[in-house]
Amino acid sequence: MEYTELADYPLPAGTVTEWTPAADDNDWADDDRRLSYVHLEHARRAHEVGDEWYSQWIGTAFTIDHPLCADAMAATLQRWFARHEAFRSTVTRRPDVDANHVEDEFGRRIIAADKVSITIARDDEPSTSSAVYERINELFNTRISPLAWPHCLVTTVEPEDTPGSFLLVFGADHTVMDAYTQVFAIKELTRLYESALLGHDDSLATFGSYLDFSHAERASGARLDADTVEVTRWKNFLQAHSDSTSVTQPDPMPAFPRALPAGESQVGPLSRVETTHSRFQGSLSTWLLDAEQTERFHRASKAAGANMAAGIYTALSITTHRLSGTGDLRFISPVHTRTELQWGEAAGWFVGLIPVHLRPGAARTFSEAIGPVAECAREYKDLGTVPFHPIADLIGHRTPPQFVVSYIDLRGAEGADQWDTHDARVLRSACASSDEVYFWINRIPTGTNLSARFPSHHPGANDVHRFLRTFNDVLLEIVEAGDTAFDVESAMSAPGGQPGGLTP
Incomplete structure (x- = not known):
């Protein structure tokens, strides 16, 4: 399974449906669990960028070998959000952080599993392959943000030439998903859909919450100080250079190595650039x-x-x-x-x-x-x-x-032997x-x-x-x-x- 941008995926022509999680504002509640360090940093960067935030998401595309049933897909996504607290949480910016002596300017809010609904917007007519790409890419680029819920959006495409299956493409902000989540979701969503469509047990195990992990990580990070051995080892790595690496990678944070002058070992580019x-x-x-x-x-x-x-x-x-x-x-x-x-x-x-x-x-x-x-x-x-x-x-x-x-x-990874069959590919957005x-x-x-x-x-x-x-x-x-x-x-x-x- 390749890891590519959406533009590299052979999207079919077909009918597009957007599946958007929704919730009532009154159903959200404050949650005391702190954001992970990387989540907090990501939210800060999004706040600094403001309205210019664009094209910063990851996701997955794969086919499901059953006809698309709206009720079954809506139930699938409700169940998916219910299984993962990360999907049902968001951030809120706290005013007057300094005055309130709060370390994090972003807090967390959460919504109960049974309070998430799915709104469905299905096109009346099929679109060309290029139009499908433009539609999904712009949706994910403009709607997915670490500061605005929902942080995960789903689209489906019903191909004109294969009515017995459909393509599922989801995009999410990195704060609720990593590469393993992208991969695990192929099996998880397929089983959830088959369970909703056919009425059998999904046979999926349950796991803990990223929110609990994040809170525990912050407690772990609080023990660090300038003399902690892990801090010293990172400092030594960033400061230490041999004579050779100081020439090819002169910055403290490793950068792409500098090559010999052009012409000494020229080779051609790889394909698909x-x-x-x-x-x-x-x-x-x-x-x-x-x-x-x-x-x-x-x-x-x-x-x-x-x-x-x-x-x-x-x-x-x-x-x-x-x-x-x-x-x-x-x-x-x-x-x-x-x-x-x-x-x-x-x-x-x-x-x-x-x-x-x-x-x-x-x-x-x-x-x-x-x-x-x-x-x-x-x-x-x-x-x-x-x-x-x-x-x-x-x-x-x-x-x-x-x-x-x-x-x-x-x-x-469970289901790896089926990735080719499902035309599965993990995705990343363009980067600026x-x-x-x-x-x-x-x-x-x-x-x-x-x-x-x-x-x-x-x-x-x-x-x-x-x-x-x-x-x-x-x-x-x-x-x-x-x-x-x-x-x-x-x-x-x-x-x-x-x-x-x-x-x-």
Whole structure:
């Protein structure tokens, strides 16, 4: 399953219906549970941006192989909102925060599960595929906000050519949803709909509330001070540079590595690049390896004494060396904070951050480097459950992550074997950042794919295309030969023309 923008999803022509949660103003009640750090920061940013807030949502698209029944879908969405308190909560801005000695300028309000209704707006006529895209994209871009409920909106499309099924597309603000929520919802909504339509048990487990998690996280963060070991480790990471990384990544917060002067290792761009509006970042979605190639890469990583995650990181290190002259690479990695069973499939933003500094040392091949790189990848892993925002405040570092790399193995997710059948894809909106670079690398049953967003301007976009093409080359060299060298000249001088200096 790919992670792309809505523009990359093959939306069908058909009849669009909007399904909007609704509630009476008098049914809302104040809730004392505090917002998570990331939720509070997100709400503050939305308040600062004001009316210019636009195109900042995530979501999922997938087909349900049953006819669309309005009553069943309305019941499905009522049940979905009932199962997750995050969907039934919102924020309210407190006046006179300083005068009232309240730390958070945003409080929380919540509504009971039985007080949510669903309003239905179905088009009279079908729309073209392009019109469907424009309709859904503009709806999500303009209506989804961390400051206005509902924070999750749903649309369906009944295709003209397949009356026995329909497409479901939902978008949500990040404060009520993360990537795992996006994925879990495919199974959850399908079972809820089949239960409502066919009358059988949905067989879904229940989980805890993100609101409880958020309140507990704030209590945990309150124990931090300038001398806490986790604070010191983040501070050391942001301050420490080897000679090589100070050249290629000079900022305290890791940025996308600087390449050698143009012309020394030019490569072409990958396919499916979206840079249609200078306000928004470039977007790319591509398959790095198919299922068979992924398994071969996995076996090469295991043969060298590590796992595929370490193999991916090592390939990134080799790529950096080929383009910048050093294998040292620093980035930020998002990690989930679902550390207890009760948070397992709860809807919410269960995401922490860890710093990563890959240092292959004197290694000059993939098989030599993967061990040291694996150790580096584990170095800060335990920091993922410690909220970063209070740490940033304590050390006076407010720069948001600039270079982010995520690797996730989703093969074990329930229902993963059905994603292709349901044409499932997780979605993200366009992003207006000028300098951030994000790579999402996902292993799923059908292979390994990459989604990226990056500056759309020259030379930033070219640098990213160049990096990713080299990265793909490195992966394929390892797939073909089981190993490869850091230096491209050595990698291509193998006996018999085999890359990596080794025979298969």
